[in-house]
Amino acid sequence: MSEANITAELRTEFGKGASRRARRDGKIPAVIYGHGEDPIHVTLPGHQTTMALRHMGTNAVLELSIEGKTQLALSKAVQVDPIRRVIEHIDFVAVRKGEKVHVDVPVHTTGEAAKETLVVLENATILVEAEATHIPEGIEVDIEGAEAGTQILAGQITLPKGTSLLSDAELLVVHVTAAPTAAQVEAELAEAEAEAGIEHDAPQAEADAAEEAPSEE
Template sequence: MAEVRIVAEPRTEFGKGPARRTRRAGKVPAVVYGHGRNPVHISLPGHELMRALKTPNVLLSLDLDGERELVLPKAVQRDPIKGFLEHVDLVLVRLGEKVTVEIRVTLTGAAAPDTLVDQQLVTLAVEAEATHIPGGVDVSIEGLVVGQHITAADVALPEGATLVTDGSHIVVQGLAAPTAEQLDAELAEAEAEVGIEREATDEEQAAAAPAAEADGAADSGDGAQAQPPQS
């Protein structure tokens, strides 16, 4: 994985007020820690950092007061509504050091007809060198059939990466696709639970019509019966 070089500036003011001023200036408050060193508070250029974080597990090369530090994003805080970066925690790493990270699982290929693909894991935890973290892993589901599954141990990892996730965990499996009747029955059950009354379909109305006519005829016949004479 290529390093992304980014210039950092030290921060000497802390708290919500200074943090807001930092963000208004187009920068993001951050803290660097790890390897037993005291935390270092810095600010990073917002646009450059936003672009860098689009790469999962991006390795950042910080230029701080002429010193170069390698760091990995540990925690990223974003505004829940507008999505802009509020704060970033960065952990120090060294060349050759191994770290545990989550990498994304991407499914490729097409399952067999009438097979519902059920992906249980969207990421896998792996151990890799900090400077050689894989961007993700592809898992082929070509021809996957009902009852077949792929576990974490079955996934071919990139060279240099070691699986940390329990190998017995299912990554993806093939299930029987529900029929239209099953889906309709599940929907009707869910609607009944919340008190929604469904209108009868044309087919249901047509099927119920003969029975309704027969009931009507029976009621008419009963009404036409002679009444017993009054004494």
């Protein structure tokens, strides 16, 4: 994974008001933790940072230039406004080249399972250890031709070179089951509606009620 080089500015003002002003100026407030040092409060250029995180995805490593010094920073928590979908704040962990870090990496399935099956991703991420500058963007799990009943555990997944598993090897990641029949889907829907207290009038009952209704003539 390559790093994105971004110039950061040290923050001298704190609090909600200062953060709002920074965002109005097109900047993103952020904090860098780690290595036993005091947290470093910075602001980052909004557009450049957003594009870098969007391109690099989960576990992005940014190369931040702070007053002439370079600091590698691993994104750990990105706060996004639920309405405007803009980044409001980022928490980073300071890392060094060659340093091992523990990260949750997304799991993706590839291929097509056997016909009339349903592929269930029981765990969308697995915990691994990798070099800070070589974190895999995702872990691929091949399900080509997998039959109903197939279970793929974390310990069975092939990891990229230099990456080791930290999740329990017995953790169920992918489960291939038989696809439900139309009758099973209808039965589950009826059960769910019954639990929710939803009742449906029978067609004949509706017809009888229409016949008994007084005429307006």
